[in-house]
Amino acid sequence: MTKAALFRELLERPETARIVGCRDALTALLIEEAGFDGLWASSFEISASRGLPDLGLLTMAELLEASSHANQTTGLPLLADCDTGFGGKINVVRTVQQFESADIAGVCFEDKLFPKRNSFLRGGQDLEAAEEFAGRIEAGVRARRNPDFTVVARVEALIAGRGLEEALRRAHLYADAGADAILIHSKKSTPAEIVEFLQAWQARTPIVVVPTTYPHWDLAEARAAGVSMVIYANHTLRASVSAMRDVLSEIQLHGGTAGVEGSIASMKELFGLTRVSRWEEWSA
Numbered sequence: 716m717t718k719a720a721l722f723r724e725l726l727e728r729p730e731t732a733r734i735v736g737c738r739d740a741l742t743a744l745l746i747e748e749a750g751f752d753g754l755w756a757s758s759f760e761i762s763a764s765r766g767l768p769d770l771g772l773l774t775m776a777e778l779l780e781a782s783s784h785a786n787q788t789t790g791l792p793l794l795a796d797c798d799t800g801f802g803g804k805i806n807v808v809r810t811v812q813q814f815e816s817a818d819i820a821g822v823c824f825e826d827k828l829f830p831k832r833n834s835f836l837r838g839g840q841d842l843e844a845a846e847e848f849a850g851r852i853e854a855g856v857r858a859r860r861n862p863d864f865t866v867v868a869r870v871e872a873l874i875a876g877r878g879l880e881e882a883l884r885r886a887h888l889y890a891d892a893g894a895d896a897i898l899i900h901s902k903k904s905t906p907a908e909i910v911e912f913l914q915a916w917q918a919r920t921p922i923v924v925v926p927t928t929y930p931h932w933d934l935a936e937a938r939a940a941g942v943s944m945v946i947y948a949n950h951t952l953r954a955s956v957s958a959m960r961d962v963l964s965e966i967q968l969h970g971g972t973a974g975v976e977g978s979i980a981s982m983k984e985l986f987g988l989t990r991v992s993r994w995e996e997w998s999a
């Protein structure tokens with residue numbers, strides 16, 4: 716079964732799938748080990764891992780390279796966050812061609828103006844004209860060779876404060892253009908506006924959500940409301956930053972590493988994670 720087919724199955728099965736944001740292959744390995752369903756190659760995480768803000772600074776090739784590293788290391792299907800699609804229709808076409816060729820399961824494009832700003836940044840968000848964005852989705856869908864390769868259209872109308880009607884209008888346009896799923900994003904502290912959207916959407920396509928600001932939404936309730944997939948988009952990065960800060964300040968405070976040895980992953984664990992014995996067998 717291809718990774719694209721695996722991803723389709725996740726979107727279409729009755730239970731809500733859970734995929735997790737990653738920035739590199741090691742993070743992807745940990746996500747697989749923990750038993751999650753798939754990977755989200757997050758533009759926020761990949762940008763931050765290069766010391767950059769999530770402002771559309773990374774090129775398509777940079778996001779493809781990071782996504783490919785994560786994708787090759789596990790058996791999990793990966794959804795690649797391709798921001799606004801790196802330009803117009805022809806850029807979206809090339810993006811689909813390149814990500815599909817890398818055995819990535821699907822891509823997600825968001826309907827913001829290039830260069831986009833992370834959805835949680837303070838300040839305004841500029842949306843792309845809906846018809847222009849729908850044209851890009853149509854071009855992307857037409858460009859795929861494997862019909863299982865998934866094109867997700869991400870609606871940012873709620874993030875931009877444009878309201879439910881506009882979010883629905885856009886989602887329907889993108890579904891008409893052939894989007895396989897809609898990612899409806901919100902930065903509210905409760906899922907109320909997402910629930911309203913889902914009620915009006917009537918399961919026209921699978922729905923993906925990113926519950927970063929409404930983490931208390933129970934998974935069973937989300938399923939009952941019609942959510943096919945949740946993305947825990949940035950938690951591995953935030954966990955790493957906290958853990959690294961703790962250990963670095965502990966080393967500074969105590970003038971050495973003796974105090975942290977018991978609380979950090981051992982070298983042996985890292986040898987296991989990076990499958991050194993398998994590589995050594997191949998070299999024997």
Ligand code: SPV
Nearest residue numbers: 757758759760834925948
């Ligand atoms: C990302 O993880 O890069 C996303 C999700 O796009 S969010 O940061 O919520 O916009």
Ligand code: MG
Nearest residue numbers: 757758759796
């Ligand atoms: Mg992103």
